[in-house]
Amino acid sequence: MAEKETKNNPGNTIPKGNKKPAGGVKFGPKFNPIYIYGILLIAFFAIQYFTSGGAPVETSWQEVKNTMLKNGDIDKIVVVNKSQSDIYLKEGSYDKYKSKLNQGFGSPAKTGPHFFFTIGSVDVFEKNLESAQAEFGDNAKVTLTYEIRHDYFSEVLSWLFLPLVLIAVWFWIFRRMSKGGSGGGNIFNVGKSQAKIFDKESRVSTSFKEVAGLAEAKQEIEEIVEFLKNPDRYTKLGGKIPKGALLVGPPGTGKTLLAKAVAGEADVPFFSMSGSDFVEMFVGVGASRVRDLFKQAKEKAPCIVFIDEIDAIGRARGRNPNMGSNDERENTLNQLLTEMDGFDTNSGVIILGATNRADILDRALMRAGRFDRQIHVELPDVIDRKEIFMVHLRPLTLSEDVNVNFLAKQTPGFSGADIANVCNEAALIAARKKKTKVEKQDFLDAVDRIVGGLEKKNKIITADEKAIIAYHEAGHATVSWLLEHAHPLVKVTIVPRGKALGAAWYLPEERQITTREQMLDEVCATLGGRAAETVVFSRISSGAQNDLEKVTKTAYSMICYFGMSDKVGNVSYYDSSGQSDYSFNKPYSEKTAELIDEEIKALIDNAFIRAKDILIKNAAGHKQLAELLLEREVIFTEDMENIFGPRPWGKKKDDENPLKDDDTQPSNLDSEITKI
Numbered sequence: 316m317a318e319k320e321t322k323n324n325p326g327n328t329i330p331k332g333n334k335k336p337a338g339g340v341k342f343g344p345k346f347n348p349i350y351i352y353g354i355l356l357i358a359f360f361a362i363q364y365f366t367s368g369g370a371p372v373e374t375s376w377q378e379v380k381n382t383m384l385k386n387g388d389i390d391k392i393v394v395v396n397k398s399q400s401d402i403y404l405k406e407g408s409y410d411k412y413k414s415k416l417n418q419g420f421g422s423p424a425k426t427g428p429h430f431f432f433t434i435g436s437v438d439v440f441e442k443n444l445e446s447a448q449a450e451f452g453d454n455a456k457v458t459l460t461y462e463i464r465h466d467y468f469s470e471v472l473s474w475l476f477l478p479l480v481l482i483a484v485w486f487w488i489f490r491r492m493s494k495g496g497s498g499g500g501n502i503f504n505v506g507k508s509q510a511k512i513f514d515k516e517s518r519v520s521t522s523f524k525e526v527a528g529l530a531e532a533k534q535e536i537e538e539i540v541e542f543l544k545n546p547d548r549y550t551k552l553g554g555k556i557p558k559g560a561l562l563v564g565p566p567g568t569g570k571t572l573l574a575k576a577v578a579g580e581a582d583v584p585f586f587s588m589s590g591s592d593f594v595e596m597f598v599g600v601g602a603s604r605v606r607d608l609f610k611q612a613k614e615k616a617p618c619i620v621f622i623d624e625i626d627a628i629g630r631a632r633g634r635n636p637n638m639g640s641n642d643e644r645e646n647t648l649n650q651l652l653t654e655m656d657g658f659d660t661n662s663g664v665i666i667l668g669a670t671n672r673a674d675i676l677d678r679a680l681m682r683a684g685r686f687d688r689q690i691h692v693e694l695p696d697v698i699d700r701k702e703i704f705m706v707h708l709r710p711l712t713l714s715e716d717v718n719v720n721f722l723a724k725q726t727p728g729f730s731g732a733d734i735a736n737v738c739n740e741a742a743l744i745a746a747r748k749k750k751t752k753v754e755k756q757d758f759l760d761a762v763d764r765i766v767g768g769l770e771k772k773n774k775i776i777t778a779d780e781k782a783i784i785a786y787h788e789a790g791h792a793t794v795s796w797l798l799e800h801a802h803p804l805v806k807v808t809i810v811p812r813g814k815a816l817g818a819a820w821y822l823p824e825e826r827q828i829t830t831r832e833q834m835l836d837e838v839c840a841t842l843g844g845r846a847a848e849t850v851v852f853s854r855i856s857s858g859a860q861n862d863l864e865k866v867t868k869t870a871y872s873m874i875c876y877f878g879m880s881d882k883v884g885n886v887s888y889y890d891s892s893g894q895s896d897y898s899f900n901k902p903y904s905e906k907t908a909e910l911i912d913e914e915i916k917a918l919i920d921n922a923f924i925r926a927k928d929i930l931i932k933n934a935a936g937h938k939q940l941a942e943l944l945l946e947r948e949v950i951f952t953e954d955m956e957n958i959f960g961p962r963p964w965g966k967k968k969d970d971e972n973p974l975k976d977d978d979t980q981p982s983n984l985d986s987e988i989t990k991i
Contacts, residue, residue, distance in 0.1 A: 372429070372431075374402070376443065380443070385455070389403070389405065392459050395462050395464055397461070400440065403429065404430075444457075527703040528695045529573065529695070539665060542556045543556075543665065546663065556663065558665065558684065560668075560687065561688070562668065562670075564694075587621045590625045590629065594644065594647070601628065605650040609654040632648065652679055666686070700723040703731050711738060712753060714754040714755065727823055728823070744757045768814065774811040781945065785942075788941075790848070790926075790930060791807070796962065797959065798929075800835075801821075801840040804955060807944065817858075834879070835918075841865055842866060847937065866919055866922070871915055883914055888903060
């Protein structure tokens with residue numbers, strides 16, 4: 316019964332690293348030695364309190380003289396440290412003053428002292444006492460004694476207070492600076508490895524079944540796992556276990572997820588840490604942590620060491636803008652190189668690294684014998700996206716109209732993290748609308764939300780601005796629809812979304828190479844909005860900023876990277892290795908720079924003239940489309956076909972599409988938009 320309740324209660328979890336106790340008994344709080352000091356301190360004060368009795372009550376000389384001495388109630392008076400007089404009452408007089416004394420735990424003991432008052436001078440006090448005794452006679456006769464008392468605790472505390480404060484501040488500062496390190500942030504453990512260790516007691520549950528797509532990358536990774544599970548199969552043939560594998564790919568493609576799957580499948584100790592965990596403000600700490608990490612790994616071999624974002628310490632040496640004589644990051648990298656090259660051939664320790672900046676890594680780190688393999692984890696294609704959708708759709712309550720093939724085909728360019736976000740956003744949207752199931756429209760709205768931003772229907776836009784936006788977006792739609800190689804249009808809207816006042820959604824083809832004609836048509840379609848403003852209003856606005864930025868980058872890439880200019884020639888000035896990040900010189904002369912500027916301007920000007928010609932020839936359809944946008948605010952592919960007719964070059968045949976389904980519903984989502 317206890318086990319069943321634990322499964323149903325996600326919050327009823329056991330801390331990592333602890334075995335589950337039998338019978339469902341929970342672990343109590345961990346013992347801390349500081350508890351002992353606290354108990355001893357409380358006991359000390361308790362003994363002081365109960366042994367010394369309660370504190371006497373303060374009174375005055377007038378009350379002592381006119382009441383206590385006059386009535387003969389005082390047994391003796393003790394002058395303490397020449398500054399205070401303690402009054403001891405006679406045993407028979409104690410009850411007379413009981414109402415004036417503290418009650419309960421704070422009441423003075425019957426033996427006294429019961430009252431006290433402060434004296435200014437011993438001589439004056441003695442004279443006052445003598446005069447009172449002469450006045451009241453035998454009743455005022457008391458025993459007068461003098462004592463010197465030492466409060467050793469207060470005296471010692473006064474000497475130790477300042478040093479204790481300084482020591483406490485010192486420990487607090489260094490704990491803050493070394494927080495998160497091994498040993499709970501202890502300053503003496505700041506050079507220890509910060510890697511999280513996953514072993515038999517705290518295993519990772521992720522498996523290769525949960526990694527959708529990435530067939531080639533999984534094949535390479537699974538071979539590494541086999542190396543660890545059955546090393547004899549490879550070593551008996553003379554093969555050597557690889558020392559390292561580097562996962563390279565764009566953000567969100569599943570590099571860290573693959574590493575988690577390796578940890579779950581390999582059934583060996585797994586050390587996980589980030590490249591930034593080696594970096595510290597103290598000199599030499601990074602190298603010390605590297606040494607400690609590999610020392611632990613050798614002791615637990617066979618095992619896997621995973622360093623996420625390895626570019627934090629693996630950046631190529633000698634290219635750091637910091638010209639200081641001692642670079643802590645380079646020292647850490649040097650130690651990492653030494654440790655990786657110092658392993659025995661078949662020690663069973665494999666290093667996994669992950670980065671999306673492989674071009675800036677040091678060449679010594681990439682050579683054979685260190686990271687023997689580079690596993691490229693690319694953006695998923697349409698088949699991989701279907702598998703990823705299948706994983707993230709499992710926990711959702713779906714409507715019957717949700718088609719996985721349709722979602723996969725309509726999300727080109729999405730990474731695994733993007734797809735996970737789409738599924739989560741769709742569920743949130745459906746819950747916001749109080750639906751019982753997540754419908755297809757919720758997924759479409761989720762992609763619109765992720766790609767275009769939050770819809771802002773209440774944004775104040777004047778009628779003139781709305782007309783400019785409508786004709787601008789209609790210009791994009793018209794030109795792209797009438798160009799053969801432009802991406803097919805899916806949806807156009809003039810509803811503000813994110814920072815854009817309007818947007819046009821396209822469905823780009825999933826192609827590996829792009830021809831010059833295709834890029835020219837895309838540039839022309841992107842300039843369709845600015846061309847529409849020029850043709851219709853004879854003036855231009857600032858709404859084309861995003862278009863111009865995209866066009867300029869595309870034109871520069873065509874001329875400088877892809878060699879698509881007859882005058883500049885078949886040259887490329889792109890440095891794919893990333894080895895010249897801090898170069899102060901351009902790879903071409905000033906004369907060539909002028910030629911590049913002329914070619915870029917000519918390419919953009921020709922595309923702009925071409926866009927204007929298309930809009931002038933199809934002015935009636937452009938106007939009808941803009942008026943429809945002003946009326947409905949959103950138009951789809953069917954509206955374009957009703958105005959301009961079907962595109963003459965048509966769509967791809969179904970047999971050329973890797974995913975075939977009967978879902979013919981219109982799409983209104985895409986991974987690429989043109990903003991105004």
